[in-house]
Amino acid sequence: MPRILIEYASAKGSTEGIARKIGECCEQMGVDTKIVSVEQDSDFDGFDAAILGSAVHDRDWLPSARTAVDRLLAGKQVPPVWAFSVSTWGETSTLLAHRLTRRIRATAREPNTVARLRSGSDLRDHRQFAGVVRRGDWPLFGRCVFALMGGKYGDARDWSDIEHWAEGIVANLRNELED
């Protein structure tokens, strides 16, 4: 049975919710899954794959997620990695105006921490998911910028896209372990 470690960094809980949904899907598909916050300093040794996800603040992963990446890359045996970022926009849903989202999808650079993962590990995929923004999350300036971007407060997590991504990871891992 494959073993997967899922680590998440979440400031307000939406990334944690996505990590838990991914974990549920993996378990339903018969994978031995451990889900922890990056703060828990878990050891990556002994896992067939790691799934790392973080909320995006100021276009990069949270500092605690950057530390987790350092820990992963310093390990003796670095497992294959799948990464996800949670922000105002995703591949299939968004909190921003649709036209702006299309432009961002076409031009956005991946977060620096993901680029570091890509160069230092066997990063199999990086997926961008839309998360949650509540009115109280930002000070006035941030709320004004959000309004100018056509932002709508709420929960834009696309659970079926998240499930689909998790199923793909398990299928990929199974094929590989069977070979």
Ligand SMILES: Cc1cc2nc3c(=O)[nH]c(=O)nc-3n(C[C@H](O)[C@H](O)[C@H](O)COP(=O)(O)O)c2cc1C
């Ligand atoms: C201080 C702060 C900075 C943020 N910076 C960005 C950003 O640069 N780009 C973006 O698309 N979303 C940004 N967001 C939106 C968050 O990524 C989004 O709300 C996400 O769902 C947060 O995940 P969490 O609930 O796990 O903390 C920011 C949110 C906060 C509170």
